[in-house]
Amino acid sequence: MSGNFSSIAASNAAVNELTSEVDSLYLEQYAFTTSAAIVGSLNKSVFVLLRDGRNLFGILRTFDQYANLVIQDTTERVYLLEEKQYGEIFQDNFLIRGENVVMFGELDLDAEDDHLKEFTKIDYKEANAKLNKKNEEKIKKGREHTKTYLQQGFTSDFSKADLY
Amino acid sequence: MADSFESTEPLDLIKSLLDETIVVKLRGAREIIGKLHAYDSHCNMVLGDATETIYQINDSTKEITPIEKKQSEMIFVRGDSVILFSSPDLDG
Amino acid sequence: MLFFSFFKTLVDQQITVELKNDIEITGTLRSVDQYLNIKLENITNKESIRYPHLNAVKTLFIRGSTIRYVHLPKSAIDVNLLQDAARKEAMVSK
Numbered sequence: 490m491s492g493n494f495s496s497i498a499a500s501n502a503a504v505n506e507l508t509s510e511v512d513s514l515y516l517e518q519y520a521f522t523t524s525a526a527i528v529g530s531l532n533k534s535v536f537v538l539l540r541d542g543r544n545l546f547g548i549l550r551t552f553d554q555y556a557n558l559v560i561q562d563t564t565e566r567v568y569l570l571e572e573k574q575y576g577e578i579f580q581d582n583f584l585i586r587g588e589n590v591v592m593f594g595e596l597d598l599d600a601e602d603d604h605l606k607e608f609t610k611i612d613y614k615e616a617n618a619k620l621n622k623k624n625e626e627k628i629k630k631g632r633e634h635t636k637t638y639l640q641q642g643f644t645s646d647f648s649k650a651d652l653y
Numbered sequence: 654m655a656d657s658f659e660s661t662e663p664l665d666l667i668k669s670l671l672d673e674t675i676v677v678k679l680r681g682a683r684e685i686i687g688k689l690h691a692y693d694s695h696c697n698m699v700l701g702d703a704t705e706t707i708y709q710i711n712d713s714t715k716e717i718t719p720i721e722k723k724q725s726e727m728i729f730v731r732g733d734s735v736i737l738f739s740s741p742d743l744d745g
Numbered sequence: 746m747l748f749f750s751f752f753k754t755l756v757d758q759q760i761t762v763e764l765k766n767d768i769e770i771t772g773t774l775r776s777v778d779q780y781l782n783i784k785l786e787n788i789t790n791k792e793s794i795r796y797p798h799l800n801a802v803k804t805l806f807i808r809g810s811t812i813r814y815v816h817l818p819k820s821a822i823d824v825n826l827l828q829d830a831a832r833k834e835a836m837v838s839k
Contacts, residue, residue, distance in 0.1 A: 521753055526776045526784040526806055536798055540811075544798065556808065568797060587784065591764070591811045594788075594802035604797040637715050638682055643708055644736065646681030646765070650749075653766055668835050671828050680831070681765075690824050691831035693747045697781070699827060701819065727822055729748070729815040734765075 527552045529593045535560065537585060537593040542624065542652040544568065545583060546596070556587035567616040568608070569623075575608045578615025591653045624652050664694060670690060670740065675700075677730065677738040682708040682717070685730065695732035703728045747834040751827065752777035760785075761816040768795055769816075772805065781809035786837055 519525055524605045530549050537545045537560060547563035560583045565577045631647035670689050677685045677698065687703030705722040752774070762783060762799040772785030785805045799805075 521749070521776060521778055523778045523780065523782055526778060526782065528802065529805070536802070538796070544796075546798075548780075556806070562734040566798075570794065587808070588810070590808050592805055593809040594799070594805040597801045597803050598800070600801035601798070604800055608797070634710050636709075637710050638717070641717050643717065644680060647733075651766070651822075653764075664835065668832060671831060690822075691747065691751065691827045693831070693834055697748050699748075699751070699817075699822075701824065725814075725816050726819040727817040729817060731812050731814070733807070733810070734813055 508597065519603055523556055524552070524556050527556065527558075530593075534596045534598055534601065535593050536596055538591040538653055539585070540589050540591055540651050545580070545585075546601075547583070549593075550582075553587075556590055558585045558587070558590065559583070560585065567620050569616055572619070573608050574611045574616060574619075575605065576611050576613035578613040585647055607610075611641075623639065627652060664692075667692060667738070672740075674741060675726045675738050678736045679730070679734045680736060681734070682735075684708075685728070687725075687728065689738075693732070696735040696738075697732040698730045698735070698738075700725075700730060702726060704716050726734075746779075748781060749777065750830070752781065752783070753816065755821055758818055758821045760818070762812055763814040763816065764807070764811050765813045766811075770799075770805065770807070772776065775804065778809075781812070783812065783815070788789045790799055805829050 527549075531552075533549060535547065535549045537547075538557065539545065543559055544566050545563050546566060547560035549558060550561045551559040561581075562581050563580045565578050565580050569575065628649045631645075631649065635645035635647050667689075671691075673685060673689060675689045677687075677700070678726040679685065684706045685700060685703050686706075687700030689698060690701050703725045705725070706719050706724050708717050708719050710717055756774050756776070758774055759771065760774050761769050762785065763769045770785065770788055772788040774783065776784035783806075785807065786803065788799060788802055788805055807821045
């Protein structure tokens, strides 16, 4: 009788090993997908850089294969690098269409606000207004450059949609 | 009558440029010269020993000057930036 | 598929990604996907001035469409193998 039990145990172990091999093969197949790269960041504090230059900070709640993202409890932060100032506004939740994402990253909770020590916080509206003015100048310069390039037979890569 | 002409698409002709030095013209007034190691139908490329040249505008004089930016021992170029590529002039 | 496979062989290498806005980010390649989106770890930050919050970032997912160049270590690449693979890919896509 005990012989039966040990052989059952042995075949169970063999089946378990086979299953885990199959499992790891299955996972390997999906290791290099968009979803696999993002799933590790679920429910973590992330920042997202959008193509229009906005920085969003929040918690990643869901995503899909197109890197569309849902960020909860988002703060939009506007950095004014030359003036060493920043402005923040709480924006609740965002669903971001993947094509507008430049990059996003998981934040180290201990260090995420360290860089703010060197910046002065100002009113969001003021910061946003300053940033918009800077962007307008960027666009104007971009247009002028495009014109000069085209006149001399070069192409220009400037797009007013890409201000990151 | 043998119809020996096989239709070749432009990318087929580039096969012969593998392992050759090529000039790539890119968006944003850039050029790269390097040895073509790989390419695909998107014009993604890997170039070896590459030198990038950027044509920059001098804001005051509106002159465009080429600035030889940097060397890269191995560089992957994303196809959506590529305008054209060809073998370089014989006199460099 | 060629460059997807190519980047898979470069996982755990130090690479520098240059974005279309000229910003360069160096890090260890952790993952790539069919769109050539790149996931980097251990970012060393030359661009902390432009993106000050990048100092606190552990892993970074960069959308492929925003990448202009990826600077690679020559030592990690078998050039002949790569050229052969490119020739094969050219035949397949025909």
